[in-house]
Amino acid sequence: MNQFAIARFLQSYAVLIMVVVLIVVLSTMSDSFLTVRNLLNILNQNAPLAIMASAMTLVIIAGGFDLSVGAIFAMGAVCSAWIALHVNPFLGLALAPLIGLGLGTVNGLVITMLRVHSFLATIATSLIFKGIAIVISDGRLIPVRMAEFTWLGREKIAGVFNAVWIMLIFAVILTFVLNRTTFGRKVFSVGGNEEAAILSGIRTDRIKIATFALAGFAAGLASAIAVSRVSLGQASAGTGMELQAIAAVILGGTSIYGGVGAVWRSVAGVLLLALINNGFNILNADPFYRDLTTGLVILAAIGISAGGKRR
């Protein structure tokens, strides 16, 4: 019984244990690590990824995969910058999440109407979205140097960057939705046993579409924050972020088979990836070893949580 309890604890908290270990190690190795300034910077830099990983958690719990969020991020960045430049900077920021919501809904509709695996469908739509982003931007950078546009990514409230506040609020809302609402319960049931969910009268297609719409919304929101921070929209923004988001979710112990997972653990997964990067920077370590180290840490976390699942 005791072994079981330990195993379950490891499976749920492996990612947190790794984060704590890294924090302890880094703070003993460098004085500049454990400072409010450095920690807030880490959070700020990774807020867009954490927002995307939070929403990706729901997609994966419902048994799906979204490889197009990087491309939606690019669409959001380009459209946001274009609208800011040609129409209104506030409108540009406000429309990015809605454009993401629309593209995510398209993903959901394609997957449920064509009955194809989300993995395949989102590979295709990601190319389409990225292609549209390139056409809109005409393959060029769109600089937006206006205070009305950059406030979102650069300013602070109560000493903390706006991005961090948005990320925290978003993650808390999603946690609440997942655990306390009927929608959240249905998300778990669709990923856990779709057949049983259908026989329980749940319209599982609608739930799936909603999770993809949410992932799109999150990617759009993340892109608004990021593009506002760098005051530059470009179609190559967000490249690779879909894989980082999925890696963070899996690092958090959310099952790729669906039915099991938690949002906060995905945020912790983002933090873990971020700490490794930060460690390389403040220790002035050879960046050639960065990918190797990241890979080993991911493997260790997956190993710990897999150990918990074994009987």
Added chain:
Amino acid sequence: MDSDTSPVPAIRTTNVGVTFGGVPALREVSVDIHRGEIHGLIGENGAGKSTLGKVIGGYHAATSGGMEVFGEPALAWDPPAALARGVAMMHQELQLVPALTVAQNVFLGIEDQNWGMLRPTEADRLRRLMETSGFSLDPHAVVADLSIADQQKIEILRALARDARVIVMDEPTSSLSKDEVTQLHQSMQALRDEGRTVIYVSHFLEDILAVTDRVTVLRDGEHVKTGPTSQETKASLVSAMLGGGKTETPFPQKRPPSDSEIVLDVAGLQSDAGVRNATLTVGRGEIVGLIGLVGSGRSEIARAIVGADPASAGTVSLNGTPYENRSLAVSTERGIVMVPEDRRKHGLVMTLPVRGNMTLPHLTHFSAGGLIRRRLERARVTELIDYFRVRPTAIDGDVSTFSGGNQQKVLIGKWLLENPQVVILDEPSRGVDVGARERIHEAIAEMAAGGAAVLLISSEIEEVLGLAHRAYLVDKGVTVEEIDPNQSDEAGVLSALFAHQASAEIKKAP
């Protein structure tokens, strides 16, 4: 048969014990299994019969004690080692590759090859193997297209291809129809007559009594007795399985429905899933059975009634009002529910706790503005856990670790949560232990006594006859005949079913 008297048993376990996570599943079990016999392992769910079978097959390691195979100690015992020594295991869930052919499956892992290049000889090898063993299958048929009975034959052939002398069969009949079971029993007898040993793990008493030479009874992981099957009866086995001289549980007293008001009225129902003409009525407080062979369309009739499959013709009325455009959500709302037959596949979400499973179809009534009303949910789920005596009693219990009986109780509880007026139960007691079965039967009788209209589907004819007030025979998606369960017995019902099947064949023939 001359090997019966051989002094060295095929398998001898000595004080074998197995623990899972600190919980003992087998305690000090010592059994001899003779050469050339069919040896039954029987017990309630959780008694350890499958565990013992898996220890012999090498799938579980014994935590204490030892085992001898044909007189030699079984050391470093795992499935490959067991196979090498002539012990093969046939699992409850068949381990075949659906996309490959019969022959490819039989010789999987022992292909005829030259430096890794396959040689196309397996069809001929299989024909030779089938000539000596008396099985006949098309070597080129793709496994996915075959019935479960045929797939089991492939598993047996696979064991024979490796020259297995001991074959462990773990609950092989749980998804077979009656005549498929008979076929399997004939295969077992053929294996025995060749001098091979069959270990038959099952909780179906009739099957064990019908075909085994000797039987071992287990209870709570302990060895109760081993002896010749000819000296056992159903009653003696049940009392050994349950302990304390308890005999098989009788069905609860039938209470005649108080009035004759018809609640569910189905007329001429058809669906593309295989319902061709279903006509039936169920009254308030009445239990009505549907009896048919596997594949007769019993479950499909249920699915068409609740709207899980779209109906192509016919009507369904509730309390005299036609119910059209049926969907599962609306059916649940109107109090007409179906407990599906396969709890793992269609019934429960194994990753959700008991609470989440039970309220899943009723979330609109357990929420306000999209938020789950947790206190209400806890209260109602606790009531049902108490009512069904679900063990463990935790409302957040992990259903994937529950025994089959307790999972089934959770599944039935899920659908009874809002006291529906029509309950359709499909195989409500399949694969559950005797205690859970008794509780489920009581609950079915109580549903009816409480005024529900109950439609009971079961492949156990005895179960329907014992519980139902009326019953319909089903053949090929048609309700062919209505019978009075009190005036019928199992043999009579079966011959009536076969008669209907035969007359349908004759009509179909040119």
